[in-house]
Amino acid sequence: MTEPLPAIPPRRRGGRGAVAARFAAHRGAVAGLLVLAAIVALTLFGPLLHRIDPQYLDYLDRNQGMSWKHPLGTDNLGRDLLAQVLSGGRVSLAVGTSAMLLGLALGTLVGVLAGFVRWLDGPLMRLVDLFLALPLLPLLLVVIMLFRDSLRAAFGPETGIFLLIVFVIGVTSWMQTARIVRGEVLALREQEYVLAARAIGTRPRRIVTRHILPNVLSPIVVSAALGVANAILLESALSFLGLGFPSDFPTWGRLLFDGVNFMSLHPTRVIWPGLAISLTVLSVNYIGDGLRDAMDPRGDLPPIAGGARRNRRGRLGVLLATRRNGRRVLQGKGE
Amino acid sequence: MPDGAAPILEVRDLAAVYRTRDAVVHAVNGVSFTLGRGEVLGLVGESGAGKSAAMLALLGLLPARSASVVGGQVLFDGDDLLRATPERLRRLRGSEFGYVFQDPATSLNPVLSIGHQLAEPLRVHRGLSRRAARAGAAELLALVGIPDPKRRLEQYPHQFSGGQRQRVMIAMALACKPRVLIADEPTTALDVTVQAQILELLRDLRRQLGMAVIWITHDLGVIAGIADRVIVMYAGRIVEQAPVRALFADPRHPYTRALLAALPRPDGPREARLRAIPGQPPRLETLTGDCPFRPRCARAFDRCAGPRPELRPVGPEHRAACHLVPDPAETAHA
Numbered sequence: 001m002t003e004p005l006p007a008i009p010p011r012r013r014g015g016r017g018a019v020a021a022r023f024a025a026h027r028g029a030v031a032g033l034l035v036l037a038a039i040v041a042l043t044l045f046g047p048l049l050h051r052i053d054p055q056y057l058d059y060l061d062r063n064q065g066m067s068w069k070h071p072l073g074t075d076n077l078g079r080d081l082l083a084q085v086l087s088g089g090r091v092s093l094a095v096g097t098s099a100m101l102l103g104l105a106l107g108t109l110v111g112v113l114a115g116f117v118r119w120l121d122g123p124l125m126r127l128v129d130l131f132l133a134l135p136l137l138p139l140l141l142v143v144i145m146l147f148r149d150s151l152r153a154a155f156g157p158e159t160g161i162f163l164l165i166v167f168v169i170g171v172t173s174w175m176q177t178a179r180i181v182r183g184e185v186l187a188l189r190e191q192e193y194v195l196a197a198r199a200i201g202t203r204p205r206r207i208v209t210r211h212i213l214p215n216v217l218s219p220i221v222v223s224a225a226l227g228v229a230n231a232i233l234l235e236s237a238l239s240f241l242g243l244g245f246p247s248d249f250p251t252w253g254r255l256l257f258d259g260v261n262f263m264s265l266h267p268t269r270v271i272w273p274g275l276a277i278s279l280t281v282l283s284v285n286y287i288g289d290g291l292r293d294a295m296d297p298r299g300d301l302p303p304i305a306g307g308a309r310r311n312r313r314g315r316l317g318v319l320l321a322t323r324r325n326g327r328r329v330l331q332g333k334g335e
Numbered sequence: 336m337p338d339g340a341a342p343i344l345e346v347r348d349l350a351a352v353y354r355t356r357d358a359v360v361h362a363v364n365g366v367s368f369t370l371g372r373g374e375v376l377g378l379v380g381e382s383g384a385g386k387s388a389a390m391l392a393l394l395g396l397l398p399a400r401s402a403s404v405v406g407g408q409v410l411f412d413g414d415d416l417l418r419a420t421p422e423r424l425r426r427l428r429g430s431e432f433g434y435v436f437q438d439p440a441t442s443l444n445p446v447l448s449i450g451h452q453l454a455e456p457l458r459v460h461r462g463l464s465r466r467a468a469r470a471g472a473a474e475l476l477a478l479v480g481i482p483d484p485k486r487r488l489e490q491y492p493h494q495f496s497g498g499q500r501q502r503v504m505i506a507m508a509l510a511c512k513p514r515v516l517i518a519d520e521p522t523t524a525l526d527v528t529v530q531a532q533i534l535e536l537l538r539d540l541r542r543q544l545g546m547a548v549i550w551i552t553h554d555l556g557v558i559a560g561i562a563d564r565v566i567v568m569y570a571g572r573i574v575e576q577a578p579v580r581a582l583f584a585d586p587r588h589p590y591t592r593a594l595l596a597a598l599p600r601p602d603g604p605r606e607a608r609l610r611a612i613p614g615q616p617p618r619l620e621t622l623t624g625d626c627p628f629r630p631r632c633a634r635a636f637d638r639c640a641g642p643r644p645e646l647r648p649v650g651p652e653h654r655a656a657c658h659l660v661p662d663p664a665e666t667a668h669a
Contacts, residue, residue, distance in 0.1 A: 190398075192438060193442055193443055195436070196504070197455070198425075198428065199396060200510070201428040201430060201459050201460060202459055211444050
């Protein structure tokens, strides 16, 4: 009858330790992190183990299936597919991450300014509309045609084209982030704690960085996950149009599109690069999901019944959106 | 009551409006009052009477998108705050003026630790280092009676109860020892026992720190317990102001009387219904020239249809804006 009550578990500490602990509790996110780490490690160190030059043309071993010599087979010129996927991953991941960071920084800056500075709201949002209304692929075509040669001359063929692609993707993919961030900022600035912060004399800049930005972090993280995926796909589309990296400098998208013509005869040529893209995008999405939950300090509480926390629907929504965007980009080629 | 000394704050004819898509709402219409050093001034009135709007207007805290101050002066230290630069106002907020909001549940940022938020005013106004501000924050938590402050600083708002959060808000407002504390219904969102604790806490702290307090509330019971002087607001105007004893002993404005009559009394005769004031406060989109309380007033007479009465003296420091109070200008003529 007078059984002792169960001991109340000690509260976890606040701060970074708590964020890490909550992240570790998110199984999908941990799995995503492991898969992404594996992919990154393979692209970085794989070529040291699998020592076939991805550019080496072995005419005798063309269009091979999987074998010990060529674990993923070879293409129609006899290049080793595994070596190409591994080295292509470096470029794809680098492009994806840098373009995402650029787009995210631009989008967040524009979104915060539009949401917080009243007279900038109209002009900036019209700018967003303008960018969204631009026909993307013709624009990219023109930009790349115009600047490719001068950038190549300035930075060398590889760095030049890398910078150009990253810039082009970043500059054309910040609009969604800007809209999301603006919306969040508009909602947050009406919060009582922002008024309370003003009432203790906090500077506007500090209000943005301390009170508003941490609260928009979760949509930004989701945008980031989406952004990486989109950037990888967009780079693929550009490569397909012959506007991305040259074919002797393979990326996942380039490999995919080089393989499309041989798809019915040698399906592995699209399956492997495709799988690499999908796995990366998927794991990035899961990581984003876990990060968003982990960064909410209320995450220590049991989930509210009825799903008041936003995480459950988020993952599916993100995936669907990714797929839709990907399709849009791929279909753009047919115009 | 500390009178005679120069007031710390003097408000003259303050007027502010909210703009909606198709109307202008006259929330504050010519409010004038003074606040003495160390005085506790109660500001009462029903919702929408303009109490909070007037206080937010003082410190330039009205939402810029929808509201603006349209007239008046707010004299503090010889400066007109309404004409001060935003930067000067910002420096005053939090250092000379503390502000405690009604709802402690939404006034703290859910993603920042309590320590971080408590340290903010110290870092902003005193320029303290992170560590010094942290120590100051711990002292503040102890000051408002939260045990184990070192540990609690690490925690987040959702780990605090409503009363504790309000204590934190008070600690934040008092961090830089302001000379004026504006408490905007600080106990309304709390249950009665916690309310009493917060009241007691603020009374103590006021004695310790010697600051002046403007206490906004619609609870006359709270006012009776804490205020030196009371201002009653209706439809954006002051309808009566008096020392607290005079107001309760001899209310002169029918609105004040109705408010007092609406208080349920445990010792009085048991009535079937609470005595509410009939009708609704007037809409503030259009201002009429007559007394705004006339449609609801039990004692309205023919003169009330005429021009609105200004505040007229009733007794020492006691003034009411009602035609039932003899007009000094007329009695002088007679």
